[in-house]
Amino acid sequence: MKSNYDILVIGGGPAGALAAKTAAEAGNSVCLIEKRPAIGTPVRCAEGIGKELLKEYIKPDPRWISADIERARIISPNGTAIKLDQDRAGNEVGYVLDRKIFDRELVWQAAEAGADVIVKTRATAPIMENGAVRGAKVLSAGMPADIRAEVVIAADGTEAQFARRAGLDTVVPLREMMSCAQYLMTDIDIDAGSTDFYLGNEIAPEGYLWVFPKGDRTANVGIGITGRKSRDGSRAKDYLDRFVAKNFPNGKTIEAIAGGVPVCRPLACTVADGLMVAGDAARVVDPITGGGIGNAMFTGRLAAQVASTCIETGNCSKEALMPYDMGWRASKMGAGIERNYKVKEYFVTLDDAKLNTLAESIASISLKEFSVLALIKELIKRNPKMLLELKALKNTLS
Amino acid sequence: MSTMLRINRDKCGYCGTCVAVCPEDALELIDAYLSLERECIACGICARACPLGALEVVHEE
Numbered sequence: 001m002k003s004n005y006d007i008l009v010i011g012g013g014p015a016g017a018l019a020a021k022t023a024a025e026a027g028n029s030v031c032l033i034e035k036r037p038a039i040g041t042p043v044r045c046a047e048g049i050g051k052e053l054l055k056e057y058i059k060p061d062p063r064w065i066s067a068d069i070e071r072a073r074i075i076s077p078n079g080t081a082i083k084l085d086q087d088r089a090g091n092e093v094g095y096v097l098d099r100k101i102f103d104r105e106l107v108w109q110a111a112e113a114g115a116d117v118i119v120k121t122r123a124t125a126p127i128m129e130n131g132a133v134r135g136a137k138v139l140s141a142g143m144p145a146d147i148r149a150e151v152v153i154a155a156d157g158t159e160a161q162f163a164r165r166a167g168l169d170t171v172v173p174l175r176e177m178m179s180c181a182q183y184l185m186t187d188i189d190i191d192a193g194s195t196d197f198y199l200g201n202e203i204a205p206e207g208y209l210w211v212f213p214k215g216d217r218t219a220n221v222g223i224g225i226t227g228r229k230s231r232d233g234s235r236a237k238d239y240l241d242r243f244v245a246k247n248f249p250n251g252k253t254i255e256a257i258a259g260g261v262p263v264c265r266p267l268a269c270t271v272a273d274g275l276m277v278a279g280d281a282a283r284v285v286d287p288i289t290g291g292g293i294g295n296a297m298f299t300g301r302l303a304a305q306v307a308s309t310c311i312e313t314g315n316c317s318k319e320a321l322m323p324y325d326m327g328w329r330a331s332k333m334g335a336g337i338e339r340n341y342k343v344k345e346y347f348v349t350l351d352d353a354k355l356n357t358l359a360e361s362i363a364s365i366s367l368k369e370f371s372v373l374a375l376i377k378e379l380i381k382r383n384p385k386m387l388l389e390l391k392a393l394k395n396t397l398s
Numbered sequence: 399m400s401t402m403l404r405i406n407r408d409k410c411g412y413c414g415t416c417v418a419v420c421p422e423d424a425l426e427l428i429d430a431y432l433s434l435e436r437e438c439i440a441c442g443i444c445a446r447a448c449p450l451g452a453l454e455v456v457h458e459e
Contacts (some may be wrong), residue, residue: 036429044413122428159417159427172418178451179415227419227447236449258449260415 001145002116002313005031006311007304008135008149009115010123010162015279016155017106018057018300023153024113026308031147032107032115033138035122035156042101044158044259045293046182046220047097048212050197053294054095057301064101066214067235069093070193071343076359077200077352082375084367094195096212096220097293106297115325126152126166132273132317133166147218151316153276155300158260160281166272167397170281174227176264178207181236183221184255188248190219198243205229206348209243221248224261224290226348232382263287265341270328271321276303284328284337287344288372299328340372346393358383399441401457405432409452415451416444 007023009016012034042122047066054060065173072093074082086093111117123136127146129260135148154162160170190213198209206226213219223240230236236258244251262283270277278284279296286295306324310316350358360383367374380390403424414427425444426435432452445453 157414159425161417161426164423170418171421174419174443174447177415177419179447180413181411181449189414227443230446230449232451235451237451256411258411258413258415260413260418260447260449262418287443290425299416 001118001140001147002029002031003145003147005029005116005149007031007151007153007154007307008033008147009155010038010136011155011157011279011281012117012119012275013103013105013155013157013279013296015281015296015300016153017103017110018297019153019155019278019304020110020115020117021106021113021300022304023276023308024110024115026304028308028311029151030110030115032110032117033121033123033136033140033221034107034117034119037120039107039117039119040100042257043099043255044257045099046210046212046222046290047099047214048291049092049097049293050094050291057294057297058106060095061105064096064098064105066098067096067192067212069096069195069213071191071195073194073196074359075196075198076356077202078356080356080359080363082359082363096195096214098214103261120385123156123162126162126275128166133275136162149274150311151274151276151321153278153300153303153307154281155278155296157280158262160277160283163267163272163275163277163281166267166275168267168272168277170267170277170283172260172262172264172283176262177227178224178261178263179230179236180224180259180261180290181223181225181240182238182257182259183218183253184214184218184257185221185242185244185248185253186218188217188219188221188251190217192216199359200352202352203243204239209239213248221251229294250333261285261290261292263290263341263344264333266329266337270299270325271318274316276321276324278303283312284333286337286340286372288304288340288347295333298331298333336373343372343376343393345387354386357386401455403434403438403440403444404454405434406452406454407432409450411450411452413449413450415447419443419447444448
């Protein structure tokens with residue numbers, strides 16, 4: 001194992017892979033370490049992503065696309081469905097990926113670009129010198145080693161322990177951690193072209209339950225509820241089991257997974273001396289949808305671009321790395337996270353009656369655009385009686 | 399009497415949700431193995447967040 005690199009990337013998910021690929025293409029020596037023995041598994045994801053977003057990073061390939069989505073339905077507590085069709089919405093909806101293959105492809109591309117990839121290797125602590133990160137202490141299949149680097153890009157996902165051990169506060173408050181469980185189910189009656197989102201305090205308190213098709217009669221059936229709603233007997237798994245017993249009693253579960261999705265605001269600062277944080281570790285997840293794949297790729301790539309410039313000029317201080325932090329915050333993604341955070345904070349206050357009213361108000365309309373923003377704008381327009389409550393929300397959209 | 403965190407490894411889905419909410423950085427997810435590596439204050443936040451109910455704060459005489 002080499003002990004010196006320009007850039008060390010921690011974590012082999014979409015953020016880490018894009019960081020490693022981008023950094024290697026820019027001519028840096030790069031090492032990507034992954035604590036698990038295999039890239040891409042086990043999956044901790046509902047696997048949905050917008051088509052346009054995906055295409056900014058990689059050409060869609062049937063090898064890792066499980067389903068092409070043409071519709072979305074949002075189902076309110078009383079069963080009212082808001083239907084969003086691709087033709088009606090005027091733009092494309094999304095894909096459901098096969099993350100096992102997708103993540104491998106991304107890391108493969110990073111390796112092809114010249115990055116070293118080492119699995120079953122866990123960063124236990126940052127190497128700190130004069131307050132700056134200078135690499136990581138690792139355990140590689142049980143063997144301790146030091147890997148030094150000019151810049152470390154921490155893309156270690158929900159756990160986000162590397163940045164934490166370098167002094168950043170990455171702890172997710174219980175109320176902003178979505179506690180999730182998911183079954184990959186087969187032999188179930190579903191609309192293979194539609195992603196379905198079920199809302200309601202009986203179904204998924206302060207979150208939602210999803211059915212994301214993975215092909216004919218097969219889907220990711222999963223749920224996220226906030227940590228504060230999670231208790232013995234009413235955990236994510238309990239809600240999911242109840243939904244499955246009612247809706248897919250004869251379905252077969254071929255994979256059962258769990259996961260945590262942070263829906264707090266992003267880290268106060270995503271850089272430090274010699275350190276950058278990207279993807280879920282930076283808490284750049286869409287607070288409404290919980291989607292994080294696209295944002296992970298965006299921040300991973302941007303981090304590597306800024307790091308490359310800094311390495312060239314020989315200055316990898318926090319100040320020098322700041323254009324990364326400022327860059328993603330000023331981006332469309334950054335603005336979207338800030339807006340959707342406020343929207344989320346409003347939506348978690350709604351009881352089932354209000355959710356039903358809102359759903360009924362827009363159940364039969366056509367949206368010009370398929371987005372959270374378009375949905376919210378339409379809700380505000382159609383619910384003058386709720387204007388007082390929606391006013392604060394409206395102000396966040398302008 | 400002491401309080402401690404009990405990990406039910408048969409229930410654990412090794413997803414790391416508990417790691418991210420732990421205020422003490424006491425938990426470590428090592429592949430398919432969740433371990434209590436550092437001092438735990440038995441606050442129970444991880445037990446609340448766990449999607450599968452694999453964690454429990456227990457009181458022992």
